[in-house]
Structure formats: structure tokens, C-alpha cells
Amino acid sequence: MVVGGGLAGLEVVTALAEHNAQDILLLESGPGDDLAHIHLSLPQDQATEAVFAPENDPWFHRPWESDSAHYTGISGLRRRLGGRSLYWHGVVLPLEDWALSAPWWPSDVVADLTKSWRGGPSLYERVTGDLRKWSFLTPSSAEGVRTFGGQDFLPLPRACRHSSGDGRWEAYTPLARWRRADGGPRPPAGVRVVCEAEVLAVHVHDGVARGVLVRDADGATTTVTADAVVLSAGTVESTRLAVQALTEHGSLPEPRLGGLADHIVQGFVVRLPATAAARVPEPGSYYVPADPVSRSYLRLDVRDTAPGELLLDVRVTGEQFPNHESSVECVPAPALPWRTRIHAALHPQDRELVAAQRETLRAFWGHLAEDLGLPAMPMEFTVYGDPARDNTRVLPSRTRSQAVGVPETWTSLLGTEDHEGGSLPLGQTLTSRHEFADLPGLYAAGPAVFPRLGAANPSLTTLALSRRLAAILAGAG
Numbered sequence: 001m002v003v004g005g006g007l008a009g010l011e012v013v014t015a016l017a018e019h020n021a022q023d024i025l026l027l028e029s030g031p032g033d034d035l036a037h038i039h040l041s042l043p044q045d046q047a048t049e050a051v052f053a054p055e056n057d058p059w060f061h062r063p064w065e066s067d068s069a070h071y072t073g074i075s076g077l078r079r080r081l082g083g084r085s086l087y088w089h090g091v092v093l094p095l096e097d098w099a100l101s102a103p104w105w106p107s108d109v110v111a112d113l114t115k116s117w118r119g120g121p122s123l124y125e126r127v128t129g130d131l132r133k134w135s136f137l138t139p140s141s142a143e144g145v146r147t148f149g150g151q152d153f154l155p156l157p158r159a160c161r162h163s164s165g166d167g168r169w170e171a172y173t174p175l176a177r178w179r180r181a182d183g184g185p186r187p188p189a190g191v192r193v194v195c196e197a198e199v200l201a202v203h204v205h206d207g208v209a210r211g212v213l214v215r216d217a218d219g220a221t222t223t224v225t226a227d228a229v230v231l232s233a234g235t236v237e238s239t240r241l242a243v244q245a246l247t248e249h250g251s252l253p254e255p256r257l258g259g260l261a262d263h264i265v266q267g268f269v270v271r272l273p274a275t276a277a278a279r280v281p282e283p284g285s286y287y288v289p290a291d292p293v294s295r296s297y298l299r300l301d302v303r304d305t306a307p308g309e310l311l312l313d314v315r316v317t318g319e320q321f322p323n324h325e326s327s328v329e330c331v332p333a334p335a336l337p338w339r340t341r342i343h344a345a346l347h348p349q350d351r352e353l354v355a356a357q358r359e360t361l362r363a364f365w366g367h368l369a370e371d372l373g374l375p376a377m378p379m380e381f382t383v384y385g386d387p388a389r390d391n392t393r394v395l396p397s398r399t400r401s402q403a404v405g406v407p408e409t410w411t412s413l414l415g416t417e418d419h420e421g422g423s424l425p426l427g428q429t430l431t432s433r434h435e436f437a438d439l440p441g442l443y444a445a446g447p448a449v450f451p452r453l454g455a456a457n458p459s460l461t462t463l464a465l466s467r468r469l470a471a472i473l474a475g476a477g
């Protein structure tokens, strides 16, 4: 039984079916009748609005509270079959060696990801190869380097397909492997999907997870049994379900799990005059990989906004360090689900990273202003976590009225990058076979299981680990 049909859960069930596993049940709290990526079904501006003004997205749902501005705003679930696999941008980067190094990630998981899996190519090689076939993803290579603002940028790998002519695109979703002859998705043989089925709790009997308690669209609740239960309901919901189960089972001293982390992301946007356009790389997305000291990667998006005019969107994405104080906490009560509250805490190393990222951005801006012959306007930032200067600064409605040549800085609130993870770490809360160490029969998938995040976007690793878990459950791993 797989709880949650988003990027991780769908990859687990699809891979299970490819191992010829039978009797797989996928429970999804949202509906399953619109399975198109938002950038395929909506024009660019409306898709951007659905993400950044989530009150316009009927599937947006935030089942938690936060005791700060972090994990508010656009931070939440997209409750529909497909989950955030129908919203993501397809950026696929492997976790950096420095993040995968001891002592955080279990060595057997790292070897499967990076060296060899089941006697063949590594999981990263296999997933990247499959995504390349699906999307014509081009590998980053030395020939693609663009030197700009004193940095050597590589093309950013994205698992995306463009639809012909109208500028629309979609990023990979495991639903792409569910295609019927008429183009619509249908579950593979052996998989049953139940939508509008909200899982309220894990059913534990004799110290073993035996199924779940589900509420259907009419509000009726039922216990559904299973030999194995996989939590893939998004990091916070999976952690809420785990906190409830582990508390009732007596294996948590307090109803909370720490380690919750998102990426620390800051940047600036600047409109460039037509005179500068010739010296800027052609429109597209580029990046400079993260090194072990900065633990952040630099990304550059070049967009042509008006004839002869360009917009540069520059950002650094860095690792929030694993921190027990940053947590998902529940309030035990007879009614289910338990109320869930996020406490986002910064580690001292995170504060250093925030300051270092700002220096990187200032240095890059100084360099490129000089290269482009622009006045080097000073670059100011407000306090970290300021909701008045968050990543909504990059919205076209804001940048359109921005003065040319003047950089506008912004800092994401934690949770709003949608890269949240780390609260059910492999090798700690979970064994290296993805099973809860204190609750046999219960497993987890998604970025929640990362022992540390690194700087890379999580989904390549999410897909790889979902395949690893499926092989384990099918007796093939």
C-alpha cells in the first residue's frame, strides 16, 4: 500500500509494477481526473499564478500550521493525483559527493546511487538515462560552458518536454509511464488507485504496521490492511503520519520529529537594457555546481521579456544543515488527523551560509555590472525570513515595473522552495532499506528520507530512491 500519489509514490508503484508485483494499492487524498502538468494545461502567466498565488489553485492545501513565517505562503501540498510532479520544473541534479559523504548517508545507499545497483549501472545513471530518453535532456558538458560575470556556467539539466509551437512544456511525471493508446494515463497491471482517500493514521497491530485508516470523500472512515505500508504523502504529511504511529507505539518520547530542512535560496532580478543583450548568454537556464565550502550552487536564468530587453534571474540554492530543532510537531488528540505544527530553526552554520550567499551574489553582480558597463548599484538585503522580500519578487507582475539596471534582491522563506525533506532520515529513523527501525512493515519515500539535503534539487534522488525501495519491496533489491 502506497500513501500519496505524488512524485515519490507514483514512482514507487510504477517501479513495483515493473517488477511484476501484484495487489498494489495507491491511496491519494486528491482527485485523479486532471493529470496534466500546469505548464501544459495553462498559459505561462496563469501557471505561474497557480504556484505563486496558491489561492488560485483549487488543489493547494496546507495541512499544517507554522510558528513563524517559514512554511507559510506558497508552502503546501498540491492535493491531486500526480501531486507536485504536475508543478515541478524538472531540474535534475545528483546530490553532491560532499553531501553524500560519511557520516550522514548510509554507505550502501550511496553506493547504489553513485556506483552500481543490482550489478549494473548506478541508480543515478539509470534514472538520468531514462529521463534523457523521455525528455531529450542534454548532459552538461565542457562544450556547453558559458563564461559570464567571472563564472563558468553549465546548461542546467531539466527533464522537460516542450509542446510544439505554443511555448508550453511539461516536466517528467511517473504518470508518463502510464500511457494508454489514446494518450491518457491508466494504472499499470497490478496497481489499483483510489483517489479522494485521505489517510488519517497508520494502523499498527502487535508492533507492526498492518494498514491505514482512510477517510473517503463522504467522510466515512475504513481500516484497509496491507502487508507493507509506504508513506509518500509529502515530507510534512508523511512525518505527521509517522509521529502519530510512533507515539502511539511508544517509541517517541515527544510527538515530534526533527531534521526538517529546505533549501536556503536567495537571489536578485535585474532588467538589462538592449545595449547589454549582446554580451549575455542566450536565453536559457545555467548553473555553477556547489562546492563543499559554499554548499550552494549559483543559477542564472536569462529571459527575453520585451524586444531587445533581457531579464536576468540570479539565485543561489544552498543546503540547510540537518538540525534536530527544526521539526514537525503534533498535538495528540482523540480526533484524527492530529494538528501539526512546523518549527523551522536555523543552525549556526545556516546563518553563515546566508551571509556567504549574499557575498556571492554581490560579487557576481559587481562582476557582471562591470562586464556590461552598468553602474554597480549597491545590493541590499533585508533580514533572513522577511516575508515582504520573498521569492514572489521574480513574478512578471513585479519585474515589469522594475527600473532597468537596478537589481532587486529577495530571499525565500523556508518551505516555499518545495524541497522540504530530512525528517525521516535513512540510516536513522529508517533503516538503509527504507523501513522504520522502530515499526516494521512501515516504509517511507520522498525527500523526507534524505539524511541531509545537499544543494541539488531533490527529485533526481527522490526518483532513484523510490526505485530502490520498490525493488526491496518486490524482493529484488
Ligand SMILES: Cc1cc2nc3c(=O)[nH]c(=O)nc-3n(C[C@H](O)[C@H](O)[C@H](O)COP(=O)(O)OP(=O)(O)OC[C@H]3O[C@@H](n4cnc5c(N)ncnc54)[C@H](O)[C@@H]3O)c2cc1C
Binding pocket: 003, 004, 005, 006, 007, 008, 009, 027, 028, 029, 030, 051, 077, 078, 079, 080, 081, 082, 083, 084, 085, 087, 088, 089, 090, 091, 092, 197, 198, 199, 200, 232, 233, 234, 235, 237, 417, 418, 419, 420, 445, 446, 447, 448, 457, 458, 459, 460, 462
Ligand atoms: C513549482 C515547483 C517547482 C519545483 N521544481 C523542482 C525542480 O525543478 N527540481 C526538483 O528536484 N524539485 C522541484 N520541485 C520539488 C518537487 O516537486 C518535490 O520535491 C516532489 O514533488 C516531492 O515529492 P513527494 O512525492 O514527496 O510529494 P508530492 O509530489 O507533493 O506528493 C504527495 C502526494 O501525497 C498526497 N497526500 C498528502 N497527504 C495525504 C494523505 N493524508 N492521504 C493520502 N494522500 C495524501 C498529496 O495529495 C500528493 O499527491 C518543485 C516543486 C514545485 C511546487
